Amino acid sequence: MKVSQTIYYLDDDIDDLDFFKEVAESLGHTVKVFLDGSKMLFILENIDEKPDVIFLDVHMPILNGEEILNVIKRSDNLKNIPIVMVSGAYPRKMVRNFLDLGVNYLMKKPHVNDYKAAVEEVLSSYLDNQQAV
Template identity: 75%
Template sequence: MRTTQTIYYLDDDIEDVDFFKEVAESLGHIVKGFTDGGRLLMTLELKEEKPDLIFLDVHMPILNGQEILEVIKRSDTLKHIPIVMVSGAYPKKLVRHFSELGVNYLMKKSHVHDYKAAVEEVLNSYFDDEKEVG
């Protein structure tokens, strides 16, 4: 039986945040959406209860996904949280780079139908099997 997990999702496009939230909640999860990386980091620092998984959009204004990833991976209280990086494209060089930084999964944004299937695949494989995404 699947248990409800808490997921943080960061994307500067509010429509993408809302769409992700709709898909993840339909699978029984709780989603806290963010459109500002600084706000996500502040929430991570201040909230005692941490999320079970964090999705980070690569291309963000001010603090991009990689910068936020680096802050999370340097933190003793946050570095254990699995991270999924989300982007419209993943050249091989970028995939290798994110893997070296400790990303657990890379998810490509694509058309709405494919994106929904990708979100479902990531969440189902991670939470149903209770293993690291990858």
């Protein structure tokens, strides 16, 4: 199992995209960020090499994270890509719904000072689980 991951991150907040990219790249990962869910889906459906994990912001304009998650999980070519949902809060109903839809992890949007620790925790959990399989 390779340690370096190719990560896609979709968020409508440019600052969050920049923080995430900076942190994940400092941890040795390759990151492609997206502001537009339609563009990310188009690229996913038209490239051969898929990302190792996708981070989706829950609250997005036009196509929200849940809608994009549904498209990914219904696609035979994409459904096995691990998904991390990112949100500022997770009401119980939302958590249950995401788990039912096949989300692998839920990450609470951290404050800027805690961003690196939050990303490290999710990615190390993901890597530990992948190596155990």
